[in-house]
Every structure is written in structure tokens, then in C-alpha cells.
Amino acid sequence: EPEVTQTPSHQVTQMGQEVILRCVPISNHLYFYWYRQILGQKVEFLVSFYNNEISEKSEIFDDQFSVERPDGSNFTLKIRSTKLEDSAMYFCASRGQIYGYTFGSGTRLTVV
């Protein structure tokens, strides 16, 4: 069964540093997403991406965040200057059919 692959599984970074979280969506999917889950809390929508541009973003997705699909296969989330409150699990997802979400196994980001 096709999978969404996320790397790394765990990243520790110093506050103020830039991080890039990587995702390889399912190859024939056209819609891509990032969601965030602060430990013990609900999963929150960050951003959706379609046709090489952002289609919607949440209030959380401020100027410190950006997404890119640089080479037609990878889908990245960049946080320019990390804050302690960015510590969370970040999930990438891709979608084929309307309801056909597939989530990756997540990247745990720890900002120290």
C-alpha cells in the first residue's frame, strides 16, 4: 500500500534555528497538507498545497512558516526561526480522492 514518508522522525533544534521537515507524498496525489499536534492536544491544520501553491493556511501558519515542493516529489515545511512553542509533532498528508487522506508517521520537533 502506498505510503507518505516523513523525515526525520525526530529533530532537536536550538531556539532561533531554521528547520526543514521533509515529506514524500504518494506519487499520484495532487493535494498536500501539513498538520501539527502539540503533545497531548488536538491535531491542527497548518496549510494545504495544490498546483504548486498554498490553497489555504491557518492562523498558526505565520511568516515564520513556508512550504515548498521543490522537485515534484518532496514536500517540505520550513520554520525559519524556531520558538519553544513550535515543539510538536508535525504530520504531512496527501490526498487523492476527496476523502482519501494518507498521513505520514510524523516528525517530532523538539525546540530547546
Add this chain to the structure above:
Amino acid sequence: AQTVTQSQPEMSVQEAETVTLSCTYDTSENNYYLFWYKQPPSRQMILVIRQEAYKQQNATENRFSVNFQKAAKSFSLKISDSQLGDTAMYFCAFMNPRSNDYKLSFGAGTTVTVRA
């Protein structure tokens, strides 16, 4: 924005017993999709079951079934014959297909512990 409410933060069930998780949502839409996701300790998000609002028949996947009450905006999940591997956090989620991006709105989750 759609609001999804899961009023039970934690539930415990004996192995082989049945447990029901509640979920309510708020929307003015007539057509939408509802989902239950399982998040085990590995923290991966696994789709358990989905329901299209236009379908009156409740969805069933093996030991998992839903009770979809559209007028009441209620979408409960029943886990029958609970197994130790069912121990996880369970999230209810809503999708409005009329939005441009089909994003999911999640509830706060219910932690289910299956006791041996």
C-alpha cells in the same frame, strides 16, 4: 470553521467488552464527511472508519461501527470485542467538501485504554 467536540477525554474498557466514543459537530452544511482516526503510542494517524453524510446507513469496518445521527449532528464510534491493540487515542474529524482544500477539523481526542 467547523467545531468538533469529543466530550470524553479518557475511557477504559475490559478486553472483549464494548466501548462507545462520542463525537458531536457543528455545521450548516448538508453534505460532508466524518472520520475516526486512531493514534496509537507510535503517534501515527490511522484511519479507522469514515461516513459520508448523504448515506443513511451507518459505516462498519470489522469490529468498528458508527452511529451517525445527522439531525443531532452526532457521530459516535463503537469498538466491539475490544483488543489490547485498540489502546490508543481516537480522534473524530470533519471534512467539508465544499471548501477549496478539504482540510480536516479534529476533535480533542479520547484516550482509550483496554485492560487485560
